[in-house]
Amino acid sequence: MSMASPVRLARALIWTGVVAGLTACGGPQVVSAQQQLDTPMTPQVVTPAGPSPEELTRQVPTLRPLPGAKPVRPAGYQAAAAAADPDPAPIIAEPPAPPPAPAPPPSDEDTLE
Amino acid sequence: MSITVLGLWIALLQGAPPAASEHHPQVDRLSARIAAELVEPEAVPGYGAPARPSGDGVMITGARTAPSAGTDALRITLTANLVGAGPRLLLVDAGVGFRDPLGKVWVPVPGQHLVIQGAESSHVIRVLPVTPKQARPVPNMPLRVVALKDQALIALLREVRRIEQSAPTDLARYVKVEGDGPPTVDTAVVNRDAMLASWLVWSRTAGGALRATFPVRGLTLAVLALDPHGFSEGDAVEWLREHEGLRVQGATEAVTRAVPLIEGLLERVGLNPKGFSSAHADYHFNEGLRAMARGDAAAALTRFEAAARLDPKDREARYAVGVAAYRAGKFQDAADAFLVATGMQGATADAHYNRAAALYRLDDRLGAARSLRRTLTLAPNDEDAAAWLKLADPEGRTAPPPPPPPKKRGKRRRRTP
Numbered sequence: 003m004s005m006a007s008p009v010r011l012a013r014a015l016i017w018t019g020v021v022a023g024l025t026a027c028g029g030p031q032v033v034s035a036q037q038q039l040d041t042p043m044t045p046q047v048v049t050p051a052g053p054s055p056e057e058l059t060r061q062v063p064t065l066r067p068l069p070g071a072k073p074v075r076p077a078g079y080q081a082a083a084a085a086a087d088p089d090p091a092p093i094i095a096e097p098p099a100p101p102p103a104p105a106p107p108p109s110d111e112d113t114l115e
Numbered sequence: 116m117s118i119t120v121l122g123l124w125i126a127l128l129q130g131a132p133p134a135a136s137e138h139h140p141q142v143d144r145l146s147a148r149i150a151a152e153l154v155e156p157e158a159v160p161g162y163g164a165p166a167r168p169s170g171d172g173v174m175i176t177g178a179r180t181a182p183s184a185g186t187d188a189l190r191i192t193l194t195a196n197l198v199g200a201g202p203r204l205l206l207v208d209a210g211v212g213f214r215d216p217l218g219k220v221w222v223p224v225p226g227q228h229l230v231i232q233g234a235e236s237s238h239v240i241r242v243l244p245v246t247p248k249q250a251r252p253v254p255n256m257p258l259r260v261v262a263l264k265d266q267a268l269i270a271l272l273r274e275v276r277r278i279e280q281s282a283p284t285d286l287a288r289y290v291k292v293e294g295d296g297p298p299t300v301d302t303a304v305v306n307r308d309a310m311l312a313s314w315l316v317w318s319r320t321a322g323g324a325l326r327a328t329f330p331v332r333g334l335t336l337a338v339l340a341l342d343p344h345g346f347s348e349g350d351a352v353e354w355l356r357e358h359e360g361l362r363v364q365g366a367t368e369a370v371t372r373a374v375p376l377i378e379g380l381l382e383r384v385g386l387n388p389k390g391f392s393s394a395h396a397d398y399h400f401n402e403g404l405r406a407m408a409r410g411d412a413a414a415a416l417t418r419f420e421a422a423a424r425l426d427p428k429d430r431e432a433r434y435a436v437g438v439a440a441y442r443a444g445k446f447q448d449a450a451d452a453f454l455v456a457t458g459m460q461g462a463t464a465d466a467h468y469n470r471a472a473a474l475y476r477l478d479d480r481l482g483a484a485r486s487l488r489r490t491l492t493l494a495p496n497d498e499d500a501a502a503w504l505k506l507a508d509p510e511g512r513t514a515p516p517p518p519p520p521p522k523k524r525g526k527r528r529r530r531t532p
Contacts, residue, residue: 063472063483063503066465068438069431071404072397074340074347074381074390081270081384088276090142090206 141203143173143231145223146210146262150176150196155214155259162220162261165211171199173231178213178258180251181239186359188224188241188331189251191258195231195238202232207240209272213258219249220261222268222338225276226328243335247346247354267341270384275329275337278311278380282327286312290325298325307379314376332359333373337380340391345401348374348392396426403435412442430459434466441473449473450482457489464494471503484508488515 070077149165153176158164168174177194184190191213197203207227212220221242229238245268263269289302289312298317302309315327332355339346339354346354348370355366378388389395403418416439422432437452453470456462471486484507490500508514 062475063468063499065438065441065472066469068404068407068435071345071401072387072390073343073345073401074387075267075343076387079267079386081266086273087144087208088273088280090139090204 139204142206143203144206144208144210145175146208148173148175148205149211149260150174152176153178153260155261159214159218159220159261161264162212162214163264165260165262172197173203173205174198175260176235178260180215180254180256180258182254183251186332188243188335189221190239191221191242193229193238193240194235195229196235197231197233202230205229205231205238209269209276210263212245212261212263213242214261215252215258216256217250217252219252220245221249221258222263222272224331224334225272226279241331243331243338245338246342247339247350265341267384267386268338271337271341271380271386274380274384275334278383279315279327279329282312282315283325286315286327287325289313290317292319292325307375310375311379314373332369333376336370336373337377340377340381341386345390345405347390347398347401349402394425396422396429396432398422399425400429400432400435403439407439407442412439415439416443416445428459430456430461430466433459434463434469437466437469437473441469441476446473446476450477453486457486462493464490464497464500467493468497468500471500471507475503475507480507481513484513488513 147166148168151167154164155162174196175193176196177192179192181190181192195205205228207223207225207229209222209225212222214220222245224241224243227240229240231238286308289300289304289309290298291301292298298319300309300313300315300317302312314330314333316330318326318328320326336351336354339351351370351373352363352366355361355369356363359366361369374392374394378391381388381391387397389397390401392398399418399422403415403422406412406415406418416436419432419435419439422429423436426432433452433456437449437456440446440452441449450470450473453466453473456466457470467486467490471483471490474480474483474486484504487500487504487507490497491504494500
């Protein structure tokens with residue numbers, strides 16, 4: 003019986019390690035199609051990267067609001083007492099349009115023509 | 116013109132000119148002469164019922180839309196009946212509006228007057244829209260009458276009439292009349308009166324006297340500027356594009372020309388002209404609020420910054436810069452803006468509080484605590500500020516130092532020389 007060569011010994015050790023490793027990991031698992039169908043799909047839970055808006059709201063003071071608009075018409079506007087009806091006198095005093103001038107009587111020349 | 120009408124004028128001219136408060140016996144005002152059948156039967160929000168006419172005089176019994184020309188004011192036809200002796204003069208005053216079948220209200224162009232005679236007659240007057248989103252009704256639509264309750268609108272319409280009346284005497288020095296040609300304004304003077312003179316439309320009466328009228332476009336924009344939902348320079352450009360078919364450049368130029376007069380008119384009746392055009396801080400401030408309302412913090416920030424630049428003493432604009440910067444995620448800019456706002460006269464507790472919020476975001480707890488303490492100085496009952504102060508500075512490191520103990524009064528020792 004001859005002694006095993008160091009090379010063979012090394013190969014045997016390597017294969018032993020590989021087999022032991024595969025055994026420890028449970029080895030390649032064969033899952034049947036039926037098993038796949040029977041296993042319910044579970045949604046992946048995504049962990050938020052930062053705090054939620056609610057958490058942020060709790061962590062910092064809430065900003066106080068903006069002031070109101072500055073519109074053309076101020077709130078509570080009251081027209082000045084001077085805003086009374088304008089005096090109609092200028093309209094009344096306005097002279098009327100002169101009546102259209104009567105057509106001149108036809109001259110003799112017009113009649114002749 | 117008939118002899119009867121001439122008789123009216125002679126009768127009117129013979130009598131003493133009526134004072135502003137009293138009514139001439141042969142003059143009626145439209146707002147007081149609306150027949151019951153023409154009044155809007157249902158209560159309209161923001162409007163009332165016209166006063167019931169009493170005594171003899173003109174009675175308006177019908178109103179319908181009439182064909183209008185191009186971009187001019189909408190025209191309506193009034194049916195007038197005369198009760199009692201005539202003829203009479205009907206002043207188309209401010210006080211009533213005409214409500215179309217779509218529920219929109221139109222107000223008369225100021226300064227119109229009609230001579231009413233005969234049992235029944237038809238007269239055309241011009242009217243203006245009171246809200247921007249108001250399409251012209253088709254001709255021959257029946258109209259109802261409502262009483263205006265809007266003090267600002269009535270004041271504006273009356274002021275227009277007052278200007279038109281006084282302009283021929285007050286502004287005559289800017290008007291040039293040559294021969295039979297139309298009056299023109301040609302002046303090198305630059306002041307408000309000269310600007311007003313060049314903006315008005317000048318003509319001459321049959322007697323040769325000067326007559327000034329407001330241009331319809333500018334008057335319409337001035338009325339729309341009172342819209343409670345806001346109507347500013349930018350909206351005016353859009354309105355001209357939509358209703359007059361102008362291009363952007365033409366509409367912008369038209370509005371730019373009209374802005375000084377619109378602002379002058381608003382100012383004369385005690386309104387805030389700074390909210391209308393982009394030359395003022397208030398305009399940009401309001402635009403900023405609109406941008407914030409639609410969730411555009413970046414655009415709002417630009418507007419608020421423009422407002423703060425145009426009016427550096429505007430504390431609210433500076434405060435708003437802080438809010439917009441905060442909403443845009445620029446917390447350091449927000450803290451800086453709030454700092455400026457807190458240093459201005461009349462600084463509010465909210466400005467200190469918001470600075471604290473911005474500093475909180477920047478993780479400057481002690482800085483936030485100092486701002487919260489100032490908030491509590493101005494608003495001692497601010498529970499939020501007190502609660503946040505406890506969280507920001509639980510150890511009280513920002514608390515003011517206790518006052519020094521009072522010195523004990525001991526017997527003074529006299530120094531011996």
